[in-house]
Amino acid sequence: MSVQLPDILSFCNVFNLRANKHCQCRAVSHASEKWLIDSGVLLPSGTEWSKAKVGLLVAACYPNTDATQLRLITDFLSLQLYRDEKAAASGECVGQGDSGYVRADIVSCAKGISPSQTPNLVTVLMRERNASLDSALVFAGTLIKQSADAFLEAEHEPLSSSDLGTDGEVQRYVLGLRDWIAGSVNWLYETQRFLGERESEVRTFGWVFVPVAQ
Template sequence: MSSAVARLQTARSSSPKKILLPDLVSHCTFKLRINRHRKQVTTETKKWLFKDGNLMGKKRAAYHGLKCGLLTSMCYPDAGYGQLRVVNDFLTYLFHLDNLSDDMDNVGTLTTADEVLNSLYHPYTYRSSARVGKMTRDFYKRMLPTASPGTQQRFIETFDFFFQSVTQQASDRAAGVIPDLESYIELRRDTSGCKPCWALIEYANNLDIPDEVMEHETIRALGEATNDLVTWSNDIFSYNVEQSKGDTHNMIPVVMNQEGIDLQSAVDFVGNMCKQSIDRFIEERSRLPSWGPEIDRQVDIYVNGLADWIVGSLHWSFESERYFGKTGRQVKATRVVELLPLRV
């Protein structure tokens, strides 16, 4: 155990047994909408995930409590059935990968990355019996017919970044390393898996935005502000479960370690960063240039899709059982979280 981890465990043992969450829901004024295909897509994705007896017992129960179909429907409210189904399959699969990577060393993540990326780059020719490869090829082949070339490229590239970052995360976990805040933020923007989801906003809404527009500094800044809100708020919401497992790949212990502050002060610190990221998104959106009527129309849809992710992820976090069990709505109302004991 590293000295930093030891200090955090000591600090945690002397901390209060509850924390007060920041009020991020009230700070976010974007309209929450839900896709009309939610129930049908949720049913079909469950069949897809559970095919061949995959996920049994507690893992299957955890999937039902995840309510991924609700997240997808909140974040892609205007998608047609076919696109929403592909996106929901991907997000479900991404949560599955995230759970797997929590228990992997860097060799395990590299092996999984090899399966997934070969399946994406060669969906019609790569052959592997590994289930993760089969699932990858299955949803990606359904995405290809209507995804623009730029969307396909952005999806694969950012998913590659995801695997590179979770490999680094696995190395840090094995070494008991707690990174500084700047390094953590840089890594977290990729371990979140958000960037491929932004490419799916293009896919879900049948957009074909030129590469030079997607690479414009304002568009990139909007994606980054959204990523920061989604991931930093997720670190707050998931902290209780993660601290009970001794996991320190979370912004709250990073801030406690770097700033030398207590748990509640770190929660407040990260909460303020989340509020600033929403404010940053609004400010950047006001700076959008014009590229002509048709591209401006598509950019508006894309940017609204980012706003849907901000408001959707915040509300879904309290509906899902992933972070607060069955008490999510109570936590949403009171913002009080009772800390779980550290697992032996």
């Protein structure tokens, strides 16, 4: 069935996507993948792992890091992604309650919905609320919007404080959180992990065909 995904990009467009001046994301991704292979970590066959573009995720979320830091963080997030995929394959839930995983749950619906898949926010809403896929996606999108609004409200207090608002560490911390939100949201529409080669089309129009197994 064809559905329109919530416009996550518009919900989070207040968070500016910044470019990493040391961006070597493709080379970093390849180097990290080689490290994982050399370390004996089993990776998806063929080019599937490369399509995840983990280096791009890191470059988008950490715009101030140098090449060495990019590689270190890419290794860490690659291991985390591998762990999540292993857990999903065994039927375990991962990342419950984290808004980043909620956003991924929404976009990953493009890969299909089936009773045998690992539960995520959308499938749980469909089951617990007896909701259609469309309704579950709308509700999930509302949660993302509420989360973004709550962040903006929460960041106002420390930044407007006469003490904390001028503290460089606090300012950098808040900016880092903003970078992570902007980078991870945009990565969802760049990685081929969820949308295959349709990422540009889905970014523009939001429509996806979702295979639904009964």
